[in-house]
Amino acid sequence: MTEYSFHPHIVKKLNVKEKQMKKMLAMILGLTILLSVSFAQEKQDKPEPVKLTLSTTTSTYETGLLDYMLPVFEKENNCKVHCLSLGTGKAIQVAKDGNADIILVHARADEDKFVAEGWGVNRKDVMYNDFIIMGPQADPAKIKGVKSATEALKMIADAKQPFVSRGDDSGTHKKEKAFWKKLGITPVSAKDSWYMEAGQGMAATLKIADEKSGYVLVDRATYNFQKGKTRLIMLMEGDDDLLNPYGIIAVNPEKFPHVKYDLAMKMIEFFTSDRGQQMIADYKKDGAQLYFPNFKNPRVCK
Amino acid sequence: MDYIFEGISEAFRLIFSSDVEFWNIVWLSVKLSFISTLLASFLGVPAAFILVLKKFRGRDLLITISNSLMSIPTVVVGLMVYAILSRRGPLGEFGLLFTQTAVIIGQTILILPVVVSLTVTTIKSLDKSVRETATSLGASPLQQFMVFFSEARFGVAACVITAFSRVFAEVGVSMMLGGNIRNYTRTITTAIALETSKGEFGLSIALGFVLLAVAFAINFIFLKFTHLYRTVD
Numbered sequence: 001m002t003e004y005s006f007h008p009h010i011v012k013k014l015n016v017k018e019k020q021m022k023k024m025l026a027m028i029l030g031l032t033i034l035l036s037v038s039f040a041q042e043k044q045d046k047p048e049p050v051k052l053t054l055s056t057t058t059s060t061y062e063t064g065l066l067d068y069m070l071p072v073f074e075k076e077n078n079c080k081v082h083c084l085s086l087g088t089g090k091a092i093q094v095a096k097d098g099n100a101d102i103i104l105v106h107a108r109a110d111e112d113k114f115v116a117e118g119w120g121v122n123r124k125d126v127m128y129n130d131f132i133i134m135g136p137q138a139d140p141a142k143i144k145g146v147k148s149a150t151e152a153l154k155m156i157a158d159a160k161q162p163f164v165s166r167g168d169d170s171g172t173h174k175k176e177k178a179f180w181k182k183l184g185i186t187p188v189s190a191k192d193s194w195y196m197e198a199g200q201g202m203a204a205t206l207k208i209a210d211e212k213s214g215y216v217l218v219d220r221a222t223y224n225f226q227k228g229k230t231r232l233i234m235l236m237e238g239d240d241d242l243l244n245p246y247g248i249i250a251v252n253p254e255k256f257p258h259v260k261y262d263l264a265m266k267m268i269e270f271f272t273s274d275r276g277q278q279m280i281a282d283y284k285k286d287g288a289q290l291y292f293p294n295f296k297n298p299r300v301c302k
Numbered sequence: 303m304d305y306i307f308e309g310i311s312e313a314f315r316l317i318f319s320s321d322v323e324f325w326n327i328v329w330l331s332v333k334l335s336f337i338s339t340l341l342a343s344f345l346g347v348p349a350a351f352i353l354v355l356k357k358f359r360g361r362d363l364l365i366t367i368s369n370s371l372m373s374i375p376t377v378v379v380g381l382m383v384y385a386i387l388s389r390r391g392p393l394g395e396f397g398l399l400f401t402q403t404a405v406i407i408g409q410t411i412l413i414l415p416v417v418v419s420l421t422v423t424t425i426k427s428l429d430k431s432v433r434e435t436a437t438s439l440g441a442s443p444l445q446q447f448m449v450f451f452s453e454a455r456f457g458v459a460a461c462v463i464t465a466f467s468r469v470f471a472e473v474g475v476s477m478m479l480g481g482n483i484r485n486y487t488r489t490i491t492t493a494i495a496l497e498t499s500k501g502e503f504g505l506s507i508a509l510g511f512v513l514l515a516v517a518f519a520i521n522f523i524f525l526k527f528t529h530l531y532r533t534v535d
Contacts, residue, residue: 082486097391098390
């Protein structure tokens with residue numbers, strides 16, 4: 001630093017600060033090396049199994065079904081499945097953008113459209129679960145005992161009792177909209193004082209309905225592990241209209257040559273095989289079966 | 303209230319646990335945030351010095367743009383980078399979407415304006431005499447930079463810490479570009495989002511406390527090493 005013709009005071013300051021700066025730089029350098037080593041190690045450790053990207057709905061992921069089934073598939077095919085758990089609308093969009101190899105979703109009309117437009121091929125029915133309607137114990141809209149879900153929703157709308165919708169374009173939301181369409185009602189969040197769109201996942205939506213003492217359309221899997229945590233009770237179940245079938249579709253390799261079509265087909269085979277279907281039937285949470293095999297003689301909504 | 307107590311006890315349990323998946327999530331959060339902060343600093347700090355020390359047309363406009371970009375929503379950065387990295391986007395052939403690299407790219411873009419803007423303010427607030435002394439003594443541009451950097455380094459370090467905090471706590475970019483893939487791109491914040499959506503509020507709060515604890519540890523180490531608040535004279 002002596003060649004600088006600065007005032008001695010500045011030079012002194014610079015010298016002291018240089019030491020600290022060196023320390024700081026050494027620390028940054030050290031951490032950088034540490035990070036790159038850890039990166040390099042990760043690369044070496046694994047002989048890179050093939051990566052398959054599955055775009056799926058939040059429900060299948062959050063109930064733990066995929067964590068239970070996929071390791072078996074991964075082991076047998078020496079691959080690593082990357083699960084994207086998104087709302088059905090987003091899950092389909094991600095696949096349309098070419099960023100997934102296979103999708104597992106529950107929105108029949110959208111699935112058919114996905115195939116018809118050429119984005120996906122080889123759609124298969126995999127399983128179903130069903131929806132129920134939950135509401136406050138007092139049941140001010142008096143829907144308990146009603147057999148038809150459509151009728152029950154009409155009664156809620158007529159009584160102007162709070163109803164909390166997912167409002168996130170998920171399979172559940174699409175299901176609910178189909179009922180309103182059937183009824184010829186188009187409820188608008190907040191404008192219709194009784195109708196609210198949460199824009200969130202199932203459990204979060206259920207929590208909102210609980211706070212508002214409102215009605216809510218819930219999938220049975222979520223109901224099973226939330227029932228102890230909410231004041232709401234199940235008020236209606238069992239209508240065929242409340243069935244929630246899941247389909248699995250491979251992304252079309254003609255649209256996106258990079259997709260791992262063969263591996264995707266193997267996964268479809270896995271889910272629809274006798275063994276895969278049995279695994280689905282065997283999957284239980286707190287003693288309750290969450291999904292029902294639906295490949296052979298598939299049940300569909302009326 | 304239950305959630306908060308549940309969260310606190312769960313946070314303690316996690317921190318003293320040897321749950322490999324949990325610690326991988328913590329490590330990934332630190333790793334990604336650290337790399338993107340490093341990248342943003344290497345790009346942003348020199349850029350800020352140029353913006354202050356060089357006179358050119360449109361300089362104030364650039365600074366204003368950078369200031370405004372500090373308030374860009376994380377999801378918007380995520381969406382824009384998604385559009386670029388997506389298979390149907392201009393860089394689709396590299397298959398970068400839903401990888402750790404994608405998250406780093408997005409996070410770096412997110413905090414670059416933070417580093418630039420805050421560093422610009424820091425340098426500007428330096429005593430004018432620093433520059434006058436340096437130039438009057440005939441310092442070359444590089445020497446000027448050295449003097450400025452040396453004078454401003456406490457402030458610059460604070461800017462870098464701020465940028466790190468922003469990126470360490472963000473969820474939009476990590477979720478959109480990483481995809482919250484288990485054991486691969488799941489960070490503390492995307493795990494919080496997942497657990498919240500599952501209705502596991504207690505666990506979410508616990509992870510929030512863990513995030514704060516880790517942030518505290520990192521800041522503590524950083525300050526210890528750099529003696530940031532110790533005066534020189």
